[in-house]
Amino acid sequence: MPVRRKSLFIKEIITTDAFGQPCDPVTRVAAMVVFTNPLAGRFETDLSELFEIGATLGSELAEQAVAQLGNAPVSYGKAAIVGIGGDMEHGGAVIHPKLGAPMRAAAGGGEAVISSNVKTGGPGTSIDLPLGHKDNPWSFDHFDTMTLTVPDAPLPGEIVMCLAYADRGRPLPRCGSGPVRT
Template identity: 50%
Template sequence: MIRKWGLLVEETAMEAGRAVSPPIRRVVAMAVLANPHAGRYAEDLSDLMELGATLGAELATRALAALGGPAQSFGKAAIVGEDGELEHAAALLHPKMGAPVRAALGKGPALIPSAKKRGPMGCAIDVPLGHKDAAFVRSHFDAIEARMTDAPRRDEILLCLALAYGGRPLPRIGGLAVADIIGEDGLR
């Protein structure tokens, strides 16, 4: 069912002519999978929901290994090929993917920001990022672009999980500071 795995790793060491210390590492782990419902309507999408849990665990493992340290931010996204529906992406992303991601991270009560769209091969998606423990941490409102040049095909889905060690480089717009996170309700 999985045709391809992918991994994007980027590290920002300079921003606006200033050193970013420590550098901010962001990663996106990706899976390209066959869409069992492409080209036809299906009332029951439970197979994609279950697959979201399985792939959430695997993508979290791959992303954490590439991150090389603890994740502060997370986000998820999916692109369905032209013969798919947005609901196919939603079935992967929402009902069951979050629990195994949070388990791999050891915590993460905040909602995992998400995005979905339909598109052709090579289509890009901006994976939104937010702090995993507190939604009000503005320094971690961010996004990272993800794509695979040969995916998704018409009958495929590209599923992405992004993790980051740190927020935006040189944040200075206020909001809840990382040091002040309580981390119980996902908000503060």
């Protein structure tokens, strides 16, 4: 297991849209962990070590995030920021092969692909973590984003892994629900 420098949680509760129109509260919780990238500084074809890190840290963070949400999760998403000593593929290895299972378990299931984003950058780099409905990938009302940043991370040899849940879609959505797929 890599050295974990810190974990962060962000909980936001939205009660109006951008124009001040009241809405049913939308709660979003993001969990982030900053850890050393064991593959930083070199090319490696076998990324399985990062797969396992995503599964292990993801299980812990997903359970904590859902507990902080306070309601049943309806949407979810994941992201990673890789320090410049690493490679975008390192972030993909952390969030793709094995992070989905613990995220779905914490959410009580999920049929839809978990939306994701990966990028490289230095300390303070922000990332737009996409959210989507956990069961219906065509629910336009649940297409959403949380912009996340850690002011002092990632350092060149670190990765910031992020995951998030929400208990409903955007405030006052008006784009329609999209086709229902059965």
